[in-house]
Amino acid sequence: MALSISLVLLLGIIVVILVRTGYQRIMPGIAVCLFGFFLASTGIAPTITSAVSSLTGWISSF
Numbered sequence: 001m002a003l004s005i006s007l008v009l010l011l012g013i014i015v016v017i018l019v020r021t022g023y024q025r026i027m028p029g030i031a032v033c034l035f036g037f038f039l040a041s042t043g044i045a046p047t048i049t050s051a052v053s054s055l056t057g058w059i060s061s062f
Contacts, residue, residue, distance in 0.1 A: 007052070007056070015029065
């Protein structure tokens with residue numbers, strides 16, 4: 001739980017920085033967010049969660 005909240009906070013900060021600097025526009029950003037919400041409700045969501053968890057575990061081992 002704490003990992004997902006931290007990851008959401010980190011990704012949120014990155015998105016805000018990208019939008020403010022002009023590297024990411026608002027409409028494509030909204031489309032990507034909606035894609036993420038719809039992807040989270042599909043059957044592949046547990047696989048993605050597992051992959052992110054193993055990746056963060058691998059990174060934290062360094």
